[in-house]
Amino acid sequence: MVEHDEPTSTTPPADDVMIERGQYEDRFRHRLSLPEASRFDEKRLRDMGNMYAAYNMMVRTASPVVNGQNSERPLHMGNPGVLGLWSFAVVTILLGVFRLFLPWKPANIILPTALMFGGLSQLIAGFADLFVGGTFSGAILISYGAFWSGNGIMFFPDTVIGATAEYANAEDLAQARAIYDIIWALYTLMLACLSLKIRSGTFNLTFNLFFVFLALLLNGCHFLTNPGLGENLIRASGVCCILAAVGAFYSGIAAVLEEQGIHCGVGHYPWTKNM
Numbered sequence: 001m002v003e004h005d006e007p008t009s010t011t012p013p014a015d016d017v018m019i020e021r022g023q024y025e026d027r028f029r030h031r032l033s034l035p036e037a038s039r040f041d042e043k044r045l046r047d048m049g050n051m052y053a054a055y056n057m058m059v060r061t062a063s064p065v066v067n068g069q070n071s072e073r074p075l076h077m078g079n080p081g082v083l084g085l086w087s088f089a090v091v092t093i094l095l096g097v098f099r100l101f102l103p104w105k106p107a108n109i110i111l112p113t114a115l116m117f118g119g120l121s122q123l124i125a126g127f128a129d130l131f132v133g134g135t136f137s138g139a140i141l142i143s144y145g146a147f148w149s150g151n152g153i154m155f156f157p158d159t160v161i162g163a164t165a166e167y168a169n170a171e172d173l174a175q176a177r178a179i180y181d182i183i184w185a186l187y188t189l190m191l192a193c194l195s196l197k198i199r200s201g202t203f204n205l206t207f208n209l210f211f212v213f214l215a216l217l218l219n220g221c222h223f224l225t226n227p228g229l230g231e232n233l234i235r236a237s238g239v240c241c242i243l244a245a246v247g248a249f250y251s252g253i254a255a256v257l258e259e260q261g262i263h264c265g266v267g268h269y270p271w272t273k274n275m
Helices: 042-047 051-057 080-101 108-131 135-154 170-194 203-222 227-259
Strands: 017-020 023-025 031-033 059-061 072-074
Touching (some): 080 108, 080 203, 108 135, 135 170, 170 203, 203 227
Antiparallel strands (some): 017 023, 023 031
16 A cells, blocks of 8 residues: 555455555455555556556565565466476476386376476466566476477377487487487576575575486486496486475475465575575
């Protein structure tokens, strides 16, 4: 609510409780707030005199995990990061289970989940997160949404898509897959390092990205080794996938519970608190 000496028309509903000047707590215990009046000129303040404009300026607390740029989101927008985290987690844990327990078996059964949930859903969530100000988190979700869409395409038989059919032999294909996974691993390592410096950076986010990095690196290395060692690397990659998925599940749960006033520890770094 804009600070004025005399009352304005933007009064809180009867069943809402004022907790301090410019902020309210509604019947669902959501903390609502308006921007500081000092940010606007007189004309802008007059334009904000109706309830509709005031409502659109209200914001709610952002996820403690997903959004690293600011601490608030628009009131009328849900948290798209939850969908992005859980879509990533489901498809990653599916792949991890196959790699850990059935490394010699094809994992083509996860094709629909990789394309639609890990791919398309995560892409949509990422673009929605960018829309509400999540530069870093939106970029992460879009990146791995595209990654899983691409991996899903590679699960198609060569007679349908032919993504790997152009390689002359298995050795050439293995080298190409190794380059593919290792480049993605290096990209993920860059994101993990950035997660240490962003505003509201958390241990949980770094944990997720670090194990994604390890999973990709180990999987890329297995293509360049002998079959005996390669199977052990695949199994280790599966363990990393499962750990990354568990971290993503927890991040989504923490984001949902935060909106209900239940705080889950995510390990905020002390050196980012004053950023």
